[in-house]
Amino acid sequence: MARPHARLTVLSGPSGVGKGTVVAEVRRRHPEVWVSVSATTRKPRPGEVDGEHYWFVDDAFFDDLIAKGGLLEWAEYAGNRYGTPKDPVDEQLRAGSPALLEIELQGARQVRERAPEAQLVFLAPPSWAALVSRLAGRGTEHPEVQERRLALAQAELDAAGEFDVVVVNDDVARAADELVRLLTAPPPAGP
Numbered sequence: 244m245a246r247p248h249a250r251l252t253v254l255s256g257p258s259g260v261g262k263g264t265v266v267a268e269v270r271r272r273h274p275e276v277w278v279s280v281s282a283t284t285r286k287p288r289p290g291e292v293d294g295e296h297y298w299f300v301d302d303a304f305f306d307d308l309i310a311k312g313g314l315l316e317w318a319e320y321a322g323n324r325y326g327t328p329k330d331p332v333d334e335q336l337r338a339g340s341p342a343l344l345e346i347e348l349q350g351a352r353q354v355r356e357r358a359p360e361a362q363l364v365f366l367a368p369p370s371w372a373a374l375v376s377r378l379a380g381r382g383t384e385h386p387e388v389q390e391r392r393l394a395l396a397q398a399e400l401d402a403a404g405e406f407d408v409v410v411v412n413d414d415v416a417r418a419a420d421e422l423v424r425l426l427t428a429p430p431p432a433g434p
């Protein structure tokens with residue numbers, strides 16, 4: 244991989260589009276890519292490891308993180324809260340290394356406000372039917388939670404135009420190629 248630029252990149256997109264799958268493929272090829280580990284009040288899914296997939300915390304701990312200004316961004320999404328711990332991202336960027344966040348739309352908007360130089364990438368499904376089938380096929384949420392996530396997905400798809408780049412996840416390897424290219428692209432020249 245060409246040496247990536249010390250830039251903050253956000254990958255967003257509706258639940259089930261394949262963000263985690265594409266990021267895992269990028270990391271399989273390039274283990275050096277640093278991805279932020281979010282804090283969440285959601286309960287772990289089978290196989291999810293604390294400190295690897297998320298920091299699984301309770302509401303009081305999450306409240307404390309907010310109060311201490313410890314989160315770069317945070318949002319309530321489908322009944323749970325999720326946030327990006329600020330210090331590890333700052334350390335990464337200060338060291339001249341790139342940082343990748345995998346977060347939902349409200350969080351992406353907060354990053355745009357707080358770090359306008361960040362690169363915002365939207366991962367889109369090839370079709371609505373593919374999104375529905377991926378979310379159902381993953382089988383990690385009850386049907387009513389899937390419905391809730393799909394209702395949010397409609398609004399997220401409508402916001403794709405707010406992002407710098409839209410990558411269609413029609414094929415994991417191809418989408419990962421594109422994300423690697425974006426992670427290594429030099430930032431646009433300033434005014």
Ligand SMILES: Nc1ncnc2c1ncn2[C@@H]1O[C@H](COP(=O)(O)OP(=O)(O)OP(=O)(O)O)[C@@H](O)[C@H]1O
Nearest residue numbers: 257258259260261262263264377381412413414415
């Ligand atoms: N290009 C693809 N073609 C077919 N299936 C895919 C593709 N990308 C991902 N999937 C499948 O779609 C499902 C959802 O993927 P994944 O969990 O990565 O989505 P996500 O966007 O990270 O979801 P969430 O936001 O809910 O965490 C998984 O079962 C995954 O294997």
Ligand SMILES: Nc1nc2c(ncn2[C@@H]2O[C@H](COP(=O)(O)O)[C@@H](O)[C@H]2O)c(=O)[nH]1
Nearest residue numbers: 258281317318320325326327345346347350
């Ligand atoms: N705003 C934030 N969104 C986040 C963060 N970490 C994950 N997410 C997004 O939440 C939804 C649901 O995730 P799931 O693991 O329960 O399926 C998904 O869109 C994630 O990308 C975060 O730190 N901030």
